[in-house]
Amino acid sequence: MADLDRRSFNRLLGTVVAAGLTSGVGITQFASAKGKGKARARVVIVGGGAGGASVAHHIKKNSKKIDVTLIEPSATYTSCFFSNHFIGGFRSMNSLRHNYDGLKKIGVNVIHDFANDIDPEKKTVSLKAGGDISYDKLVLSPGIDINYEAVEGYSEDVAKIMPHAWVAGAQAENLRQQLLDMKDGGIVVISAPGNPYRCPSAPYERATLIAHYLKHYKPASKLIILDSKSLFPQMELFEEVWNAEYKDYVEWIPGDKHGGVVKVIANEMSVVTRNGDKMKADVVNIIPPQRASVIAARAGCTDGDWCPIMPDSFASKLVPDIFVLGDAATANNMPKSASSANSQAQIVANAIAAQLTGRKLFPPRYRDTSWSLLSTNNAIKSGASYTAGKELVEQRTSFISDVKEDKRVRANNFKESLKWYDEITGDMFAKG
Ligand SMILES: Cc1cc2nc3c(=O)[nH]c(=O)nc-3n(C[C@H](O)[C@H](O)[C@H](O)COP(=O)(O)OP(=O)(O)OC[C@H]3O[C@@H](n4cnc5c(N)ncnc54)[C@H](O)[C@@H]3O)c2cc1C
Structure with a gap:
């Protein structure tokens, strides 16, 4: 047919x-x-x-x-969740890998x-x-699939030079390696897409953890986020930590100032925004629009x-x-x-x-919680519960970390996030 x-x-x-x-x-x-x-x-x-x-x-x-x-x-699943921890140097790639043995053991017929x-x-x-x-x-x-056509000049081949790292594994390793290889005094650019996309807070967690790396290992360097949006999740909390800890290392430029990155020129390592501005960088992390x-x-x-x-x-x-x-x-x-x-x-x-x-x-009840790591033992979180409306999933309750939170609360958030990672991967892969 x-x-x-x-x-x-x-x-x-x-x-x-x-x-x-x-x-x-x-x-x-x-x-x-x-x-x-x-x-x-x-x-x-x-x-x-x-x-x-x-x-x-x-x-x-x-x-x-x-x-x-x-x-x-794939015989091994590499999680995107917590891949920012890897890119920032807080976790090994190996710790993100999981096999299907537990599912096979309980009788799931796994076909690779x-x-x-x-x-x-x-x-x-x-x-x-x-x-x-x-x-x-x-x-x-x-x-998801990456929507390569949405950014002129971007392709699977160019993603080897300007990684998206929005699918875990080799792409995340590529981005991490480029950061390690970059000279001190280098410029890192992240382009963040418009909604909806995989893990709404992840571009900002990534920017924060890269800023943490720059501050400690390449202090003359800087990261610039060229966002397609003018608002983003947990914005007040990210801006708080950027101002307090990473003032010289992160600059976020909202979409209403430039319209977002619409083109890349790989052989120049530059990106072009909708309003025609061109920016050259040493490391370019393009996070393009996505689709199912x-x-x-x-x-x-x-x-x-x-x-x-x-x-x-x-x-x-x-x-x-x-x-x-x-x-x-x-x-x-x-x-x-x-x-x-x-x-x-x-x-x-x-x-x-x-x-x-x-x-x-x-009766269907859904929930989600997401943590973002900001620096060592310092994480924020937000989440919500949902129910089924007639046509749409509808949010019932929600919560978010406070600004100016005590260090102990943030440290506890981080501990919770580690526990969550073990629990969710245990549940996914029937680790028993
Ligand atoms: C940088 C980053 C950080 C993130 N951090 C978090 C976080 O802290 N917390 C959180 O909750 N979420 C986080 N996420 C989001 C999370 O990774 C995804 O939302 C989640 O993995 C989606 O699950 P999924 O089953 O839809 O897709 P996936 O987990 O990607 O699984 C899809 C699977 O389908 C397989 N597949 C695709 N096509 C086919 C096919 N034709 N035939 C057979 N198999 C196929 C793929 O190989 C893949 O294994 C993060 C994402 C990113 C990019």
């Missing part, structure tokens, strides 16, 4: 299934077929990161009779391959290495760059029997974070188990 036709078909079916889910209809043939010798229900998950690995763990933990297959190309395409009519996922896998319910948590990873569009789940979902289950609004979570999903004001993805995963796992086995359906 041609892509366009498939999209229209999916939209049609999606409307039908969405209507079914909201009216409480949703238990499939598997619930009624229980005990009649029918094949076990099959859940296939694409993407073994914060969302996908967590869904695999939670389905298998609670519903042993469901066959769970996780498709993930790339999902090339999805046929929602036949309910199959085709693999790069060849062969199709059929599903009863499909979960997509493929994360391409497999989501292949499945027909995207509307624009992201995937609309039902707020009570993260079922796709466009394609039946597909759930989309994590960064790829449009979750209203719930940030694109590992913390959000892990929380969404528990609701997705519950919704799928309810549909396939008749397991009790719990």
